[in-house]
């Protein structure tokens with residue numbers, strides 16, 4: 001979604017802003033712009049379209065030591081040059097970039113218009129710049145602070161004042177802003193990815209905070225003008241981590257990183273002595289954890305699907321009733337928040353608005369929430385009472401791949417931890433830990449069959465619809481496989497429990513609708529084979545993701561049009577291994593259809609608005 005960058009220091013700001021904006025491209029956007037503080041005022045350049053369109057429109061000589069930049073993902077008003085940020089006050093003195101949504105924009109607009117302010121865009125953000133310009137005060141920070149006191153909604157914003165060239169004011173409420181501390185220079189962005197080339201020392205602003213930046217430092221205060229002390233943190237990842245390297249796409253790079261990201265998620269968390277897990281960040285005593293009678297998992301998209309799978313794993317291993325629900329729906333059904341329920345909020349980015357809103361609803365009603373989050377220091381991580389960091393590394397592609405797998409592992413570790421406090425035996429704990437240790441090599445083996453997946457993908461690239469089916473945990477992977485395919489290839493893809501097929505979806509099966517079948521060798525294997533036969537009887541092409549086995553080999557190869565075999569693991573980890581070929585298939589089908597794999601249309605990496 002929208003991205004913000006800014007710079008103040010001794011260097012020329014424009015190239016730093018443009019490079020920073022390109023680092024935010026992955027978040028999804030439809031227009032971009034920058035404002036540079038020059039000797040004779042602020043110069044604004046903005047364009048609808050990709051950053052390269054903006055780059056080619058910039059004058060050769062654009063000098064100035066401070067500036068702000070923005071990538072916009074349209075909410076209020078179409079993607080046009082005029083609606084792009086920065087927005088400026090009528091006299092051009094103040095310029096602003098904004099992420100988030102101003103809920104009382106129309107009231108503010110009416111009020112400002114009554115005072116002869118003229119608007120040029122359809123955006124809610126433009127009201128902010130006129131509001132700030134309409135306020136008289138001694139400092140820019142004070143003008144911003146007084147203006148924000150009248151604003152309802154969410155914002156991450158940055159403001160330039162032509163009359164105060166040595167400073168930039170930024171503020172945050174519900175939309176992230178991170179400061180980067182350099183040598184006699186300050187940077188900021190909505191995402192640390194845009195800062196790491198310059199500095200790894202950062203400060204995360206909290207909601208309701210305003211910061212005044214100068215080349216030599218920063219001063220933070222709250223909306224009621226109380227000064228706040230911030231402690232800088234160090235980002236663990238180098239700038240190379242945020243680059244594609246030799247891979248054609250971030251999606252492929254991140255699929256291939258999975259053996260390593262799995263290792264990082266597991267590192268230091270397997271206790272071979274007691275055959276359990278170490279989870280230091282839960283901030284819960286064992287006794288407290290055992291006191292919860294239920295677990296409820298909340299997340300959106302892939303995070304929700306991982307929760308669906310995680311819930312079943314927790315129930316199996318820990319024997320605690322557990323279910324998952326889309327976080328985007330949760331608060332609108334006025335949920336009962338129970339003190340003996342443990343809530344788990346899942347989010348790769350830690351910035352998904354709907355998941356954050358669900359957490360706020362739970363906390364407001366006195367519930368206990370833990371976060372399962374990838375981005376350290378993100379809003380969700382800070383809003384929760386504790387939790388599990390995934391440590392999967394930065395995920396740049398819009399579609400989740402490695403973070404989905406790491407989230408499943410986080411649930412497995414939690415289930416193992418609670419399970420071992422209850423009925424899970426030492427032997428069962430050991431079996432699971434052995435399987436966890438074997439996982440990275442097994443994933444590496446599956447990644448080696450990428451050429452086969454690519455060959456098969458070409459056969460399935462021209463269909464308009466596809467179905468994904470499986471039973472139990474296989475159904476969860478069917479959901480994730482369908483989501484991957486629809487997100488990047490734009491093929492209409494639906495997931496169904498295999499058991500449900502006869503209750504409706506079978507009506508849609510024809511020779512034009514391939515089915516991707518999750519077929520683990522488990523208790524339900526024969527039932528799954530019968531369902532596959534029903535599809536074949538309707539001429540539907542069927543592809544099986546299954547376990548290598550000798551005894552049924554010819555039967556499987558006769559029934560299915562295509563078969564991809566993966567190694568067997570613990571039943572709780574089989575879904576991970578079965579997912580890897582589906583990720584590769586989705587990637588190669590999308591490539592065969594010439595789709596923009598890393599930045600699919602209409603989607604953003606983190607959905608920071610409702």
Ligand code: AGP
Nearest residue numbers: 301302303347348349352399400
């Ligand atoms: C997954 O491929 C999607 N990009 C999307 O469903 C995503 O999982 C969802 O928006 C939640 O994001 P989060 O994990 O950052 O909260």
